[in-house]
Each structure stands twice: as structure tokens, then as C-alpha cells.
Amino acid sequence: MAKTDFSRRITLVVYGDLASKVVTDSRRAYSSKLVDADASRNGGRHVCVVDADGFSKLLKRRPAPCLELRRSSAGRVRPVAAAPARREILGGPLRVRRPGQRSSGDLTLDLNRLDKAAAAHEATVGALLAHLSGQGIDVHTHAPGAPAFDAGWSHRGDLFIAEVKSLTGAREDQQIRLGIGQILDYAYQLRTAHPDRRLHPVLVLEKRPMDPRWSSLARSAGIRLTWAPGFPDL
Known part of the structure; x- marks a missing residue:
């Protein structure tokens, strides 16, 4: 001072x-x-x-x-010595965002597709929030400095981090591959920084994938694959 x-x-x-x-x-x-x-x-x-x-x-x-x-x-x-800085994983409460509104123009068709995908993503986030809240589970965003996963929660001492992928307006296999890569990367970073935490990566889809191979592929990679509206395995 x-x-x-x-x-x-x-x-x-x-x-x-x-x-x-x-x-x-x-x-x-x-x-x-x-x-x-x-x-x-x-x-x-x-x-x-x-x-x-x-x-x-x-x-x-x-x-x-x-x-x-x-x-x-x-x-x-x-x-008294300040406690060593502890890197947090979970941040504040997760909230559903409103997809942005765009003006019409030469790219109206593409932008409309993007807006539909964003709306589907947030609708899936909202459905996930409702599903977990019904079980008494608080859902959070990521903490500052933590990997930018879409949703995270703690249950019975275990930590769950989720990446949410919409399948609207995009190729299903491309979206799922992207989601698998992202959630594996986030899980690796967090396990390296927090080796004492039991962490479960989750890939949440807008709907059930058409190809059944994705469930077994995700399971082999240690990922929980689930989808709206019922969210099996959660």
C-alpha cells in the first residue's frame, strides 16, 4: 500500500x-x-x-x-504463508447461451446452417443440464486456465468432463471424430496436472449416432459416449 x-x-x-x-x-x-x-x-x-x-x-x-x-x-x-496456488478444474455454473442472430446477406444459407448447429449444441447442453440436475448434480463450466471442455461435474468423488457435439448441419463422422480428439486431449491435460483425481471423459452428442461402431470405439478409448434426450450411461 x-x-x-x-x-x-x-x-x-x-x-x-x-x-x-x-x-x-x-x-x-x-x-x-x-x-x-x-x-x-x-x-x-x-x-x-x-x-x-x-x-x-x-x-x-x-x-x-x-x-x-x-x-x-x-x-x-x-x-501466514499463502497456500500454494491450486489449479482448479471446475469453474462457475454452466449456463445455456442464446445463439447469435445474424443479418441476411450473401452467406445467409451457410450462416443459417451455422446458427442451426449452434442452436442444436445449446439445446443439447440444456438437456444435459436438466438430466444431471434431476439427479442432484451441479454442472459447471471450465475454470480459468483449465482446458475448455463444455461441461464438468463431480459425482461420488469422481470428476467428469464433457465435450458436446451437435450433429446438425455437419457430417456425423467428422463431428464425432473431432469430439473424440478434443475430449481425449482435455483428459490427458487434466490427468497430467491432477494425477490424484479420478477423471472420466464424456462425449455428448445431440442424438444417437447412426453408425453403432462409435459406441465401441469410444469405450475402447476410455470415453463415455452418450446422447440426448435420454443420455444413456450417465
């Missing part, structure tokens, strides 16, 4: 490079602020303390942990 005084108007203290280190000089600006923040807390008025990483999250309108202060054996206040 740029302010050198400490008044009742201060509700947030940001410290820089003192994380994980004992404060040894109480006359330094950061040290005195932490001491004053601790005294304010002991007096019944809470002052939030964050590190530089936490302050960066606040600037991005993301939550940041408020760090505790405790006394060392020498009686000086030292900040």
Missing part, C-alpha cells in the same frame, strides 16, 4: 515479498502495517490481509484468501 499511516479507514493491507518470512524489523513500513492490522483485529475490527497474488485476484474481481496473522516466538507478527 502507498499509505504510510494506519487509520480506521484502512480495511485492506497488502504485503509484498514478506510471504513465508518472519518479520524482524518492526520499524519497516510493511512490518508496522501488519502489526497494526493485528492490533486492529485484536480490538474487534477486522482488517483483511492479502499478498500480491491475492491483490492481483481482487483487481480481476476474483476472490482472494484473507490471510491470518499469528505471533512468532519472539512476539512479532508474521504473515
Whole structure:
């Protein structure tokens, strides 16, 4: 913080490079602020303390942990070390988006096909949400920095990530091949970053595929293949 005084108007203290280190000089600006923040807390008025990483999250309108202060054996206040950054997988609640409206023109036919495919995709997402919500399962989008899967949820300690593919306005085999490649890539990235998580990749289709080979092919690759409206195997 740029302010050198400490008044009742201060509700947030940001410290820089003192994380994980004992404060040894109480006359330094950061040290005195932490001491004053601790005294304010002991007096019944809470002052939030964050590190530089936490302050960066606040600037991005993301939550940041408020760090505790405790006394060392020498009686000086030292900040509790911030927990190592944990890469999340699931983000906020998944919502169905409205397909964009386009103006008419030379590409009207192609754009209409794209809009129908987008509408079919979101309709499938909505049906998946309703199906899982009926089982009491909360569905999420991907977290910032995680692979951009379409839907993710946790159930009985296991993690499920899904890629949704519409079959409207496109070749079925092309869409399914694309979906298989995407979900395998996402699963590989997440298993590498989170080897302790039990992760299940899911490919969700707008409708049952015409060729039955896709079910056995997906199963051989460790992918759950399902489709609207009944979503078998989910």
C-alpha cells in the first residue's frame, strides 16, 4: 500500500515479498502495517490481509484468501504463508447461451446452417443440464486456465468432463471424430496436472449416432459416449 499511516479507514493491507518470512524489523513500513492490522483485529475490527497474488485476484474481481496473522516466538507478527496456488478444474455454473442472430446477406444459407448447429449444441447442453440436475448434480463450466471442455461435474468423488457435439448441419463422422480428439486431449491435460483425481471423459452428442461402431470405439478409448434426450450411461 502507498499509505504510510494506519487509520480506521484502512480495511485492506497488502504485503509484498514478506510471504513465508518472519518479520524482524518492526520499524519497516510493511512490518508496522501488519502489526497494526493485528492490533486492529485484536480490538474487534477486522482488517483483511492479502499478498500480491491475492491483490492481483481482487483487481480481476476474483476472490482472494484473507490471510491470518499469528505471533512468532519472539512476539512479532508474521504473515501466514499463502497456500500454494491450486489449479482448479471446475469453474462457475454452466449456463445455456442464446445463439447469435445474424443479418441476411450473401452467406445467409451457410450462416443459417451455422446458427442451426449452434442452436442444436445449446439445446443439447440444456438437456444435459436438466438430466444431471434431476439427479442432484451441479454442472459447471471450465475454470480459468483449465482446458475448455463444455461441461464438468463431480459425482461420488469422481470428476467428469464433457465435450458436446451437435450433429446438425455437419457430417456425423467428422463431428464425432473431432469430439473424440478434443475430449481425449482435455483428459490427458487434466490427468497430467491432477494425477490424484479420478477423471472420466464424456462425449455428448445431440442424438444417437447412426453408425453403432462409435459406441465401441469410444469405450475402447476410455470415453463415455452418450446422447440426448435420454443420455444413456450417465
